[in-house]
Amino acid sequence: MIHEDVVCPFCGCLCDDIAVTTEDNMITDVKNGCAISKSKFMNHHLNLLESALVDNMKVSLDEAVGRAVEILTNADNPLIYGLSSTECEAQRHAIHLAELLGATIDQTASVCHGPTILGTQDAGCVKCTLGEVKNRADLIIYWGCNPAEAHIRHFRRYSVFPEGLFRKSKKEREVVVVDVRNTASARIATTFLQIAPGTDFETISLMRAYLKGKGDALPDEFKNLVERMKRCEFGIMFFGLGLTMSRGKHLNVDAALRLVRDLNEYTKFSITPMRGHYNVAGAGSTMAWITGYPFAVNFSMGYPVSNPGEFSAVDVLARKECDAALIIASDPVANFPAESWKHLADIPTIVMDPKVSLTSRIAKVSIPVATAGIEAEGTAYRMDGIPLRLKKVVDTTRLSDAAVLSRMIEKVRA
Amino acid sequence: MLLNPLVKTAIPVTAPCITPDWFSGKSVEEVGNLPVYYGNKEKRLRDVFDIKDDGKDIITLGSVPTVKYIGKGMTAGSIVIKGDAGMHLGAEMKGGCITVEGNVSDWAGAEMKGGEIVVAQNAGHCLGGAYRGSKSGMNKGLIVVKGNAGNEVGGLMKKGIIVVEGNLGDAAGCSMKGGTLICYGHPGNRLGALMQRGSIVLYESPALLPTFTYDAEYNPTWLRVFLRELQKTPHRIPITQNHIEGTYRRYNGDISELGKGEIFVFHE
């Protein structure tokens, strides 16, 4: 059986044109997707968490959920973390659970594009959809990101190569890559501008000053870029972790957002973060429409309070403030600093994941779940904030994240 | 009132009730009945502190590195902390004085509107700063830190004075809109980023952002008057006669923003 127009549940591009062939409930072929997408679909059944575990002993799902709820309700300061690689319904239930428990809830943006959210809160953000980019953009800037290797189909579907309404091919678009090294993306660009590591803020600030007629110290190639930015008909800047995770973090993003805002005095210019996990944008949106805040939210006083730095998972763990943790669709042991993840090994940690991960290995309770977007349907938000429906292409006996979380909620309420 | 912490875990205690305003006119029994949060559990102050009446109006606390919001919004009176203090110390305070004999965590004096905070050792990030999404940080009042301070000291500061005798972290005075920040140690990276107005006074040479431009070297009259007034405070800020009479190099910025901020670097 061929499933058409399946949404790829891997990166923030959320390509919605994948064709997946299944036979006897097994995926046998994947068309249109990039190599990462193919690997995600074809290997989704490998390395699975085979059974619910408590203290590494096989137990029934009900027992594992019961033990998880016991740990979470007895905790004085539980933490819920992850969310970006699952669908919005599950995220909604996780937030509800956090509210019932009086927990801190944070999503993975706090270690990637959290500074983007802080920058947006400071400066605002001129946005547009990727459809508008494809149809209209004649100047495309990638700053501190490498889509050729991280968002493989971004060039082909949304920016450089697609046939749009007003821009028909790469010939009608100018592509500029600004980065600290000559990446695979830089080789596709019409212009590559190399900057010294850690000077993004200084460069963007000088570009803004030059726009105001003052930044004489700006190097000539960047003066030239600002002139081209002013002259273009529809400009777009994509930025990645090169801005958000280098020294200065939210200040870098703040400056970039302000530059784009300033450019709208001259022409139409937008800016979009290159979000990593496929539904990290959804995690921010879901948390924002339910709690009022996109990440690092605490419910210990019964109402939501947000303060990145105080309630962000890395910081809460580094200060050893939480005494139990529920990790949903994420692997913090693999990507948090040692001082943070070591605390996860010291406290009772519960993991909900389809696969075995480093975090599931140190967890007290592991709960296997269905893979969202392959074994369970749901909604995910693309990097530009467009919601798309994830499809279920194979059946499984395992429950979805949302179903497990609603069982937990029932037990907490009982 | 003497308060000694009973719990020694890392679970944060949220206690905005520890202010002279809340304590005034209350017996030990009544003070012990004030609500606090230990993690997500609502408790009474007596559950987390041993409370004794020493007959003084001053609130004296032991080392409380995990207790948040001490002195929040206080309008008068004194708090002395005989050790470290937790986050949000004196946040939004309007008057009175808080003395910390150890270190203080992040957001001390955040969005304060008056009063004084004196820290004997180091301060954390966002000292006198603004909460995320807020329009302005500290707005009147005085903060003196004898040691170093973290990142984004005085972020979005509108009025008031911050003196850091040690080093500053990154982006001190970022998006500053007014007020004065004085630093005697190393001023850190990206000082005054996105600054609109306000003054930063330095006694060590900074690596300034390229969006600050040199104006002149002179002895600013306002600074002379200002330092003389600061000298009169009991906080022993290391102001010398040279600092008052010497010349300063004035830089103006951040020119990517309004550009009316000024950085004075002491010359001789």
Ligand code: SF4
């Ligand atoms: S670019 Fe991203 S969303 Fe598109 S197919 Fe590849 S991994 Fe999937």
